[in-house]
Amino acid sequence: MxxxxxxxxxxxxxxxxxxxxxxxxxxxxxxxxxxxxxxxxxxxxxxxxxxxxxxxxxxxxxxxxxxxxxxxxxYRYRIFLLALFTGIFLLVFLSHVIFSVEIVHNKKEVREFLQEELEKRGIRKLSFVKSFAEKDAILQDIMREYRDYVEWVELERVGTKYIARIEVRKIKEEEEDNQPRDLIAKKKGMILSIEASHGEVVKNVYDYVDVGDVIVSGTIHNKEEAKDYVRAQGKVFAETWYTVTVEVPYFYKEVKKTGREQKLLSFRFLNFEFRPFSKFSTSEDTILYKVENRLFPLSISYLSSQETEVDESLYTYDMALEKAHVEARTKLLSALGPEDEIIYEKGLKNYEEDSKIIVEIFFKVKEDITSYIEIQQEPIQE
Amino acid sequence: MIRKVINYVKEDGFEIRIDPQYVCIINYSNISYMEEEKISVSYPGGAVLIKGKHLVVVKLLEQEVLIKGKFSALEFRRDHE
Incomplete structure (x- = not known):
């Protein structure tokens, strides 16, 4: 110029x-x-x-x-421009600063707990506002770490203030009243161990029990007469049995998302696609915006592309069998409790059908079969 | 061919472009004198005298001069060798 x-x-x-x-x-x-x-x-x-x-x-x-x-x-308007830009800068800067964090809950210890957790993760007075993704990650982290304590937590931004709300899990406490009860089996099995702190043990180790059978009785007998009723307490482990059927295809393909995302342009002419800025070799795409012409076979799309990892395998018979056993174990363990364990496994039958292998596996499991039932009390004869 | 293209683009030769109302002179050497009825512009090898009425220079750059007015004659004078 x-x-x-x-x-x-x-x-x-x-x-x-x-x-x-x-x-x-x-x-x-x-x-x-x-x-x-x-x-x-x-x-x-x-x-x-x-x-x-x-x-x-x-x-x-x-x-x-x-x-x-x-x-x-x-130069002529330098004072005005300086004041204008300084004002805009201060406005933007200060509106991204948090001046207070308010926690809504009626219990002081819960409020203190949440305040401490938020401060550990960078949400405190005079800190910068977090983006939506960061805020979401913080809340998910708190819920994951305290999944037994926190039911739900929310963080809302109102101007330059954060308002946090929390709900804690309500754990039903055992009734303090001494309602008499029996300890019964919740599953069929062979008793492996009995631990009883209250009540009368009426079964032995290696006894077979059915669903509902009393293992520790809350009725205290003296020479076949009911003398007292107590609240039976204990834990019983038994050997239970499961049969799990699993199908494993010989050709296995798994597509997993890596979590990386990219927004980019894509040009398509007939069946040819050209993505000049793509960083991923395989991806799953969502079209955000598309421009195309019905007469001319060219289209331009603006995509959100999520990177994927494709795992393809061709199994041999032995590999598929091994994978079936692993899958069966995983499937069974996910249905059992934390103290349960698999003590024996054996393949019952395998057969092939439509390029997949079907395997039936038998498991013996050491499982907690403890359950309780209240006793209908009869008047005690003196 | 390339020489012709270069010459066409570079325009470093003396030129006069005449319009009913304007005379444009490019790559002149010197303006000897400027009056309302005559203007003398010299170039390598000679000079041109522009005669007319109400002659005014409306653009005056190192390589270009634009003269406006009612033109009656252009006289070319060669330098004596």
């Missing part, structure tokens, strides 16, 4: 003056003569030269054009 300056030259013989200036290599982009004056346009550098000349002619600056014009405006 040329920096040009429009001047008005006033004097007795302006034409002669202009002619003299042209001899000094000053270029005039425009000249308009008036009686005793002329309006001329020169470059900014030539204007600086004219300004330095000692002359009887009056030189008045009328207009600037180009970058110098912009500089002149910025």
């Amino acid at each position: 040329n920096n040009l300056v429009t001047l008005r030259i006033e004097g007795k013989d302006v034409k002669r003056f202009v002619f003299r200036l042209s001899k000094q290599k000053i270029g005039f982009y425009f000249i308009e003569y008036h009686p005793h004056s002329a309006i001329v346009t020169v470059s900014y550098e030539d204007y600086c030269k004219i300004k330095e000349m000692k002359t009887i002619y009056e030189i008045h600056l009328l207009r600037l054009k180009g970058f110098v014009h912009l500089k002149e405006i910025l």
Whole structure:
């Protein structure tokens, strides 16, 4: 962009003056003569030269054009612009600062707990506002770490304040009243161990029990007479039996998302697709915006692409069998309790069908079969 | 061919372009004198005298001059060798 300056030259013989200036290599982009004056346009550098000349002619600056014009405006309004940008900066900066964190719950210890957890993760007074993703990650982290204590937690931003709400899990406490009960089996099995702190043990280890059979009785007998009723308490482990059927295909394909995401453009012409900025070799795409023409087979799409890892395997018979056993174990363990364990496993039958192998596996499991039932009390004979 | 293209783009030869209202002179050497009825512009090898009425220079750059007015004659004078 040329920096040009429009001047008005006033004097007795302006034409002669202009002619003299042209001899000094000053270029005039425009000249308009008036009686005793002329309006001329020169470059900014030539204007600086004219300004330095000692002359009887009056030189008045009328207009600037180009970058110098912009500089002149910025300089003229510098105070205003400085105040404006400082104000905008402060506004944006301060509106992204949190000035208070309020926790809503009626119990002080819960409020203190949540405050401590939030501060550990960077949410505190005079910290910066977190993005939606960061806030979500923090809440998920708290819920994951305290899954037995926290039912639900929420963080809402209201202006420059965070309001946190929490619900803790309500654990039903065992009734303190001494309602008599029996300890019974919740599953069929062979008793492996009995631990009883209250009540009368009526079964032995290696006894077979069915569902509902009393193992520890809450009725205390004396010579076949019921003398007292107590609240039976204990734990019983028994050997239980499961048969698990699993199908494993010989050709295995698993697509897993890595969590990486990219937004990019995609160009498609007939069956050819071109993605100049793609970072992933395999991905799952969601089209956010598409432009296409029905007459011409070219389309341009703006996609959200999530990177995937594709795991493809071709199993041999033995590999598929091994995988079936692993899958069966995993399936069974997910249905059992934390103290239960598999003590024996054996494949019952395997057969192939439609390029997959079907396996039936038998498991013996050491399982907690403890359950309780209240006793219907009969009046005790004195 | 390339020489022709270069010459066409570079334009470093003396040229006069004449319009009913304007005369544009490119790559001149010097303006000898400027009056309302005649302007003399010299170039390598000679000079051109522009005659007319109300002659005014409206653009005056190092390589280009634009003259406006009612033109009556253009006289070319060669330098004596």
